[in-house]
Structure formats: C-alpha cells, structure tokens
Amino acid sequence: MKIGMLTSGGDCQSLNAAMRGVAKTLYNNTNDVEIYGFLDGYKGMITKNYKLMKEEDFSGILTEGGTILGTSRTPFKYINEPDKEGRDKVAGMIKTYKDLKLDCLVMLGGNGSHKTAALLSQKGLNVVTLPKTIDNDIEGTEMSFGFQSAIDVATRTIDEIHTTAASHSRVFIVEIMGHKTGWLTLHSGIAGGADIILIPEIPYNVDEVLNTIRKREKQGKKFTIIAMAEGAISDEDAKLSKKELKEKRKTYTFPSVAYQLSDELQKKAGQEVRVTIPGHVQRGGIPSASDRTLATRIGVEAAGLILRKDYGNMVCIKEGKFSKIPLEEVAGKTKMVNVDNELIRQAESLGISLGRKA
Incomplete structure (x- = not known):
C-alpha cells in the first residue's frame, strides 16, 4: 500500500x-x-x-x-x-x-x-x-x-490582560484570529471572562459597545475587556455592498479593525483604549x-x-x-456561528455584550 x-x-x-x-x-x-x-x-x-x-x-x-x-x-x-x-x-x-x-x-x-x-x-x-x-x-x-489549542492561547492572552487593564483603569481590545467566523473569539472570550465579544456574524454597534463600557463604570468597574475577531464588522459597514465596503476600506489608516474601534471609542468616551494582538502565536506552540x-x-x-x-x-x-x-x-462551505447559537444565548445571559442593540 x-x-x-x-x-x-x-x-x-x-x-x-x-x-x-x-x-x-x-x-x-x-x-x-x-x-x-x-x-x-x-x-x-x-x-x-x-x-x-x-x-x-x-x-x-x-x-x-x-x-x-x-x-x-x-x-x-x-x-x-x-x-x-x-x-x-x-x-x-x-x-x-x-x-x-x-x-x-x-x-x-x-x-x-x-x-x-x-x-x-x-x-x-x-x-x-x-x-x-x-x-x-x-x-x-x-x-x-x-481549535482547542488556539482557544488556550487566546484565553491566556485575555487572562493576562486583565491585571494591567484593572491596574490602569483602561479598556483593552484583544484581537483574535478569525476573518470569516467567530468561533475562536466566542469560546476564548467566554473562557477569558471578556466583557464584550465582537464576531463577524453579529455586526456591532459602536454606541452599544460604548454603553456597555459606561454601564460598567457606573457599577464601579473601571476597566473593560473586549474580545474582537479580526473579521468583526460594524453594523454601519455591514449595510454596504462588497464593492462599497472594499472602496471604504481603501481609505482606512488603521492596521486592523481593533485599532479602528479603539480610535472610535477613545474619541467618544475620552478613555484610554489599548489593543493587543496575539496574532500567529495562536497557531503555535505545544x-x-x-x-x-x-x-x-x-x-x-x-x-x-x-x-x-x-x-x-x-x-x-x-x-x-x-x-x-x-x-x-465540505468543499467551498464555511460553518458560521448561528446568531441563535446556544453559546451566544448563554454569553448574553451572563451579561456579556455582543455589541448588538437589545
């Protein structure tokens, strides 16, 4: 043989x-x-x-x-x-x-x-x-x-961001791999105790993200952790055609979606926002x-x-x-996160924001 x-x-x-x-x-x-x-x-x-x-x-x-x-x-x-x-x-x-x-x-x-x-x-x-x-x-x-190994790496990144975020009263965005789907971000976000999870399948509203941050501040929680998939998209951009979105992205000066969101939040909230991108580390190691x-x-x-x-x-x-x-x-098909997925429901029951309006 x-x-x-x-x-x-x-x-x-x-x-x-x-x-x-x-x-x-x-x-x-x-x-x-x-x-x-x-x-x-x-x-x-x-x-x-x-x-x-x-x-x-x-x-x-x-x-x-x-x-x-x-x-x-x-x-x-x-x-x-x-x-x-x-x-x-x-x-x-x-x-x-x-x-x-x-x-x-x-x-x-x-x-x-x-x-x-x-x-x-x-x-x-x-x-x-x-x-x-x-x-x-x-x-x-x-x-x-x-998948499970990548979850471990992404989760450890979120874990280790918590202490510095709390020490400096900052908002931290951890950009997780996933251009088309949010499985990795969803799982690691829940495992790492993220406060907001943004995935490609659920377009996020910037004001809703900001409302979650402010709500936490009122509760005496001075930091917020956002787990964001690299393919996450705002509800505003999600309304555009592929051609329109492609043209709009040509005007972007940010290296990734996390930096774009960081800029928007800092302008609107007047609060320090930092970005961490574990990148290819998520693929590597034991x-x-x-x-x-x-x-x-x-x-x-x-x-x-x-x-x-x-x-x-x-x-x-x-x-x-x-x-x-x-x-x-199998060929040519992608398994997306269903917006009514059980894990989505459970995350929102925990009080985690998915960036969508109620």
Whole structure:
C-alpha cells in the first residue's frame, strides 16, 4: 500500500499528532505500507517534492506544534492557473500521484484545502482528509483539531490582560484570529471572562459597545475587556455592498479593525483604549492535551477509511461521535456561528455584550 500525505494551508497545533495517528495505525494494521510525505503542501505534490517516510519519522512528534512536512497556501482560485514555471498545477498533482502509484492521498487542511481535495477526488484520485483549522469553521464536523489549542492561547492572552487593564483603569481590545467566523473569539472570550465579544456574524454597534463600557463604570468597574475577531464588522459597514465596503476600506489608516474601534471609542468616551494582538502565536506552540487526543483519534479514523478503501471522505464528528462526510459536502462551505447559537444565548445571559442593540 502506497500512501501520499500532505499538510495544507495555515499551520496549527496537532498536525503532527494527526499524521502520527494515521501512520501508526497503518503500520500496525498492515504488513506492507509506504508513506510519501509531500513537502510544503500541494506545492510539493505539484513539483514532485517528497520524501519516503520511515516509521521512526512519526515517533516523538506527538507534542510538537507545526508540521514536519511543512505547509503552504495554494488558493483554490489559482489552482487552475499555471505556476511560475508554467506547469499545470492540477495535471502536475495527478501525474505525481500516478507516477508514485499511490493508493490514496491523505490531506490535512482547512476550507480552501478541501476544495482542492474534492477536485482531485473528482478527477479520479483516492483521497481521504482530516479537518484542520484553528477557526473550527469546516462544514460537516463539530470540531476541528487545532481549535482547542488556539482557544488556550487566546484565553491566556485575555487572562493576562486583565491585571494591567484593572491596574490602569483602561479598556483593552484583544484581537483574535478569525476573518470569516467567530468561533475562536466566542469560546476564548467566554473562557477569558471578556466583557464584550465582537464576531463577524453579529455586526456591532459602536454606541452599544460604548454603553456597555459606561454601564460598567457606573457599577464601579473601571476597566473593560473586549474580545474582537479580526473579521468583526460594524453594523454601519455591514449595510454596504462588497464593492462599497472594499472602496471604504481603501481609505482606512488603521492596521486592523481593533485599532479602528479603539480610535472610535477613545474619541467618544475620552478613555484610554489599548489593543493587543496575539496574532500567529495562536497557531503555535505545544498542542493542548485535548487537541493531541482529538487529532490522534481523527488520524486513527482516517487510517480506517484507507484500510477499508472508503475514499472521497473527510473524517468528521457528528453528535459527539466519529463519522465521515463526502468531500463534495465540505468543499467551498464555511460553518458560521448561528446568531441563535446556544453559546451566544448563554454569553448574553451572563451579561456579556455582543455589541448588538437589545
């Protein structure tokens, strides 16, 4: 059995744990298996840049962040365009697959990576995928590995901001990763005790944010912590068309939405506002224990699909149990936070403001 393996898109914690789960299960359940690791994501498959892995390559990597194979972003909208050397990317991947006489390609990636995986599956390649993203926004699964570790990092940032915010009686905005969805900000905001949580799915009203700050001041609480997703948007901007919003953003002088909100609040409240952005730290470091367990189990399930020759699927979790979902049902879809989500309701019951008017 010959297996190709690659990690695609942004890195995260537990990629190595997931690959280890796949490899150890295959080695333990079949007498003859070769695993070819493609370097730097789909790019390695396009350029035929790979290495034949040894069983010991998957030892000692359970606790390592990042990916031993390296990764890169190959946007799907450019996948049908030739690369810098004029190579047809899709044809190159198919040729590499066939030249190596692979039985299956194992891909660990997020939303965009799954679109390419689905395309290769449609082209006749045997593909099995694992859901990887710190954003937890892959359609069809309740949980993606990398998410819990990122929550831990973002939560620690909010935790450590509390003391300085309280000492200086300031408003602090902690900008959390999440361009399209607010899962990470919502979970870490609640875990870190944020007073205001702003996510892309719920456009915020600046005056409502300001009212929450003033309400806390009247209660004798001299500081406020705002957990803000990097893709959060004001209700004013949310009313604009994509074209209008794009043009408006060209006039912005702020490096991110957090700094824009900070400027607005300082002008209206006359209070010091500071911004903290943990950034790529949220992707790095040692994976949490829960992520290691989840990634390992997802890897075991992926190996099971391979051994059963049940191709064209992503391992997923439904109602707390491991299952599978066809790649075409995952590709091109994003799991958004429902505005009526139970977690949203619970947050507001706690008195946390989501920035929307009552």
